[in-house]
Amino acid sequence: MDLNSIYQCVITGERDRIEGLIQSALSAGCKPDDIINNTLIKGMDEVGQKMKDGDLFVPEVLMSANTMKTGLELLKPLIEGEERESVGKIAIGTVAGDLHDIGKNLVVMMLEGAGFEVIDLGVDVEVERFVQVIEEEKPDIIGLSALLTTTMKTMGETVQAIGGKTKTMIGGAPVTEEFAKEIGANGYAPDAVTAVDLAKSLIS
Numbered sequence: 024m025d026l027n028s029i030y031q032c033v034i035t036g037e038r039d040r041i042e043g044l045i046q047s048a049l050s051a052g053c054k055p056d057d058i059i060n061n062t063l064i065k066g067m068d069e070v071g072q073k074m075k076d077g078d079l080f081v082p083e084v085l086m087s088a089n090t091m092k093t094g095l096e097l098l099k100p101l102i103e104g105e106e107r108e109s110v111g112k113i114a115i116g117t118v119a120g121d122l123h124d125i126g127k128n129l130v131v132m133m134l135e136g137a138g139f140e141v142i143d144l145g146v147d148v149e150v151e152r153f154v155q156v157i158e159e160e161k162p163d164i165i166g167l168s169a170l171l172t173t174t175m176k177t178m179g180e181t182v183q184a185i186g187g188k189t190k191t192m193i194g195g196a197p198v199t200e201e202f203a204k205e206i207g208a209n210g211y212a213p214d215a216v217t218a219v220d221l222a223k224s225l226i227s
């Protein structure tokens with residue numbers, strides 16, 4: 024069984040084919056962990072890189088992300104019995120007043136792909152909800168997304184309310200490194216691939 028075809032399938036975003044390809048790989052004796060790490064995550068890494076370089080655009084990236092998600096859903100039950108240590112726990116949401124979630128969803132998928140346990144709080148998440156989730160779930164990091172200049176203000180208020188109880192990382196098209204410093208967030212990443220590196224560095 025050629026694992027490369029699964030890798031290519033993620034890159035081309037052919038969701039309909041992924042299940043069949045993974046089933047054949049499993050029948051041929053490939054390990055679920057191997058498939059996740061060496062085809063799904065690798066493929067999505069490549070997609071992220073291509074997006075950074077301007078060779079792929081949002082609709083294609085979403086197709087790839089969905090293909091990866093379908094693959095992960097198929098394999099997850101098979102590895103849950105195994106000891107798969109979580110790299111860290113992250114709660115993430117789009118701040119109050121903001122309904123944009125395409126970018127956040129990409130970040131969630133990349134983080135999950137990299138082995139993080141992710142609590143996705145969705146969109147339009149009130150400040151209090153972030154504070155509550157820290158008490159309930161004790162995440163290592165809180166991730167905040169904002170796509171509107173108006174909700175960047177809410178992002179600042181959210182970071183302030185969190186008040187250093189948990190590390191914070193922020194992102195979204197109008198957000199910058201400078202803005203992150205200004206509001207006292209622990210980190211900023213411009214895209215989903217960098218977000219994974221950032222999360223890892225915040226935890227270590």
Ligand code: B12
Nearest residue numbers: 121122123124125126166167168171172194195196214215
């Ligand atoms: C798609 C879209 C919508 C969709 C959203 C669908 C959805 N489910 O998300 C819909 C149609 C609903 C929408 C609505 C609106 N939108 Co709109 N929208 C966009 C658009 C075209 C693309 C956004 C997007 O998905 N980009 C693709 C993703 C992959 O990129 P991204 O979000 O930046 O995410 C990446 C990084 O930023 C980073 N990242 C993102 N989040 C996080 C979080 C963390 C923790 C980290 C580390 C990294 C990170 O990683 C991601 C992946 O690489 C943008 C234009 C643009 N170019 O940004 C306008 C845009 C953001 N929208 C805009 C506006 C004005 C609106 C509306 C107010 C329009 C209206 N009059 O109703 C409403 C607001 C609704 C609301 N309350 O939120 C403006 C904002 C202007 C401003 N200065 O504030 C923009 C810039 C368009 C424009 N040029 O005018 N929108």
